[in-house]
Amino acid sequence: QFRRAVHSVQNHPGYRTLLNTLGPVENFFPRIPGLTPGSFHMWQRKHKDFEQHGWDMITYVPCFGSRTNFYVADADAIREITTHRHRFPKPIEQYRLLTYFGGNIVASEGDVWKRYRRITAPAFSERNNRLVWDETRLVMQDLFDNVWGDQREIDVGHCVDITLPIALYVIGAAGFGRRISWKADEVVPLGHACTFKDALHTVSTNVFYRLVIPDWFLNLGLTQNLRDIKTSFDELQSYMMEMIRARRQAEKKEERYDLFSSLLDANAGEGEPSLADSELIGNLFIFLLAGHETTAHTLCYAFGLLAMHQDEQERLYQHITSVLRDGRLPEYEDYNSLSYCQAVLYETLRLFPPVHSIPKSVAEDTSITITNANGQRTTVPMPKGSSISIHTPGLHYNPRHWPDPHRFAPARFLGEWPRDAFVPFSAGPRACLGRRFSETESVAALATLVLRYRVAVRADPRFAGETCDERWARVFASRPGVSMTPLGVPLVFTRR
Ligand code: HEM
Numbered sequence: 001q002f003r004r005a006v007h008s009v010q011n012h013p014g015y016r017t018l019l020n021t022l023g024p025v026e027n028f029f030p031r032i033p034g035l036t037p038g039s040f041h042m043w044q045r046k047h048k049d050f051e052q053h054g055w056d057m058i059t060y061v062p063c064f065g066s067r068t069n070f071y072v073a074d075a076d077a078i079r080e081i082t083t084h085r086h087r088f089p090k091p092i093e094q095y096r097l098l099t100y101f102g103g104n105i106v107a108s109e110g111d112v113w114k115r116y117r118r119i120t121a122p123a124f125s126e127r128n129n130r131l132v133w134d135e136t137r138l139v140m141q142d143l144f145d146n147v148w149g150d151q152r153e154i155d156v157g158h159c160v161d162i163t164l165p166i167a168l169y170v171i172g173a174a175g176f177g178r179r180i181s182w183k184a185d186e187v188v189p190l191g192h193a194c195t196f197k198d199a200l201h202t203v204s205t206n207v208f209y210r211l212v213i214p215d216w217f218l219n220l221g222l223t224q225n226l227r228d229i230k231t232s233f234d235e236l237q238s239y240m241m242e243m244i245r246a247r248r249q250a251e252k253k254e255e256r257y258d259l260f261s262s263l264l265d266a267n268a269g270e271g272e273p274s275l276a277d278s279e280l281i282g283n284l285f286i287f288l289l290a291g292h293e294t295t296a297h298t299l300c301y302a303f304g305l306l307a308m309h310q311d312e313q314e315r316l317y318q319h320i321t322s323v324l325r326d327g328r329l330p331e332y333e334d335y336n337s338l339s340y341c342q343a344v345l346y347e348t349l350r351l352f353p354p355v356h357s358i359p360k361s362v363a364e365d366t367s368i369t370i371t372n373a374n375g376q377r378t379t380v381p382m383p384k385g386s387s388i389s390i391h392t393p394g395l396h397y398n399p400r401h402w403p404d405p406h407r408f409a410p411a412r413f414l415g416e417w418p419r420d421a422f423v424p425f426s427a428g429p430r431a432c433l434g435r436r437f438s439e440t441e442s443v444a445a446l447a448t449l450v451l452r453y454r455v456a457v458r459a460d461p462r463f464a465g466e467t468c469d470e471r472w473a474r475v476f477a478s479r480p481g482v483s484m485t486p487l488g489v490p491l492v493f494t495r496r
Pocket residue numbers: 090105106117175286287288290291292294295298354355358359424425426429430431432433434435437438
């Protein structure tokens with residue numbers, strides 16, 4: 001069977017291993033050549049394995065355990081795969097856990113996905129983008145005025161301690177239509193066991209556990225943490241049902257542009273509702289899941305990178321002040337002028353793509369032609385039933401597309417740049433629906449923060465003698481998760 005599998009891909013180079021350790025299982029094994037590529041290998045190895053094998057698409061044929069996988073870091077091949085949705089559909093069996101609250105756009109394919117996309121896409125409108133911007137500004141202002149107050153220097157032990165709440169509060173307001181503040185202690189409403197803020201927070205930070213732990217085990221309530229997780233999921237569902245009922249019964253319809261209101265409006269037209277309540281909640285939950293950590297971690301890496309590169313931070317600051325000449329805070333209208341903010345964001349996403357593997361499957365016997373760095377071409381057969389991983393770190397660190405790929409150089413995103421070689425949000429018809437949501441939020445947060453504060457890595461005498469590379473490795477140490485997770489980015493923010 002193994003020999004047949006190798007033959008079916010014409011022995012195209014790549015991993016030949018004893019076990020199939022694709023998916024979450026691989027995270028339990030270290031790298032053992034011939035046995036398994038090792039945990040977190042897509043991030044650890046980046047473009048190295050492609051370089052070693054001489055092609056930007058390599059195969060993974062395990063001796064035991066099912067199918068062949070193709071790792072792809074070739075920009076043209078990725079464009080072909082993401083464009084042809086029917087030839088390379090999404091393997092939705094891998095997404096089953098995500099249907100916890102109900103069917104949704106991320107965990108579906110075919111006509112069902114088409115229906116979800118048709119109904120949900122209009123919610124990510126220009127008016128929603130403006131709302132995202134305004135709410136991000138409010139959240140940042142609230143942080144500066146009511147949390148950091150008149151402190152000149154703020155020591156943030158791990159930058160996600162501020163970026164996770166920022167992203168949560170923005171999605172609370174612009175996604176769910178409920179404004180949340182940093183300090184205000186909400187009272188638990190009658191009939192609820194926790195506040196909306198706590199439910200949202202616990203759900204979004206523990207989603208992985210809730211999805212993998214079976215109901216019967218969670219119901220045992222063995223630890224406080226497990227009890228909190230269960231309560232928060234139940235409560236979030238109950239809050240969402242309540243919000244649906246309240247909006248349906250409201251006599252006067254308000255003009256609202258948060259995602260939740262837009263989905264409700266789309267559902268309230270003539271005839272049959274287009275989404276069942278479970279699908280409404282399922283899609284909102286997926287927006288929270290897809291948009292919270294990814295954006296929060298990206299902002300964390302961005303502040304870390306600016307702290308490590310003071311020259312780039314100064315360049316960014318000069319750029320922001322040149323756009324906002326009178327020292328005012330940025331408005332949504334400034335978005336396009338804040339091009340260096342977007343360049344910093346894109347360079348962060350290139351260096352730290354939150355999603356490392358975008359899975360696809362091969363629906364029919366087919367092939368893809370690729371060219372390597374020496375200009376040689378080859379056509380690789382892809383048998384029906386194989387799987388594909390679009391390898392974002394491999395692509396983003398591919399020196400054919402990105403000269404000096406390990407260097408933080410935001411300016412590479414000014415002017416022309418290789419768009420097909422940048423896929424943090426995937427590409428084609430199944431590309432991220434929340435891309436503009438996330439970009440708007442990130443640019444607003446970057447611009448407001450860098451305008452008011454200077455950011456530096458916290459000085460620590462324990463690491464006084466470290467080299468630049470050691471410092472980079474320490475500050476940006478990460479682990480796999482729903483999206484790649486920074487382990488500890490210690491920063492100091494100093495008021496300008
Ligand atoms: C830095 C931030 C983000 C990154 C890197 C990111 C990345 C991605 C990626 C790689 C996919 C494709 C996943 C797959 O094929 O399995 C995706 C899909 C999606 N994302 Fe995002 N995302 C981000 C933010 C957001 C936000 C803020 C939202 C919503 C508020 C969102 C909503 C979605 C949705 C609904 C899909 C499914 C689209 C479809 O299948 O038609 N994302 N995202």
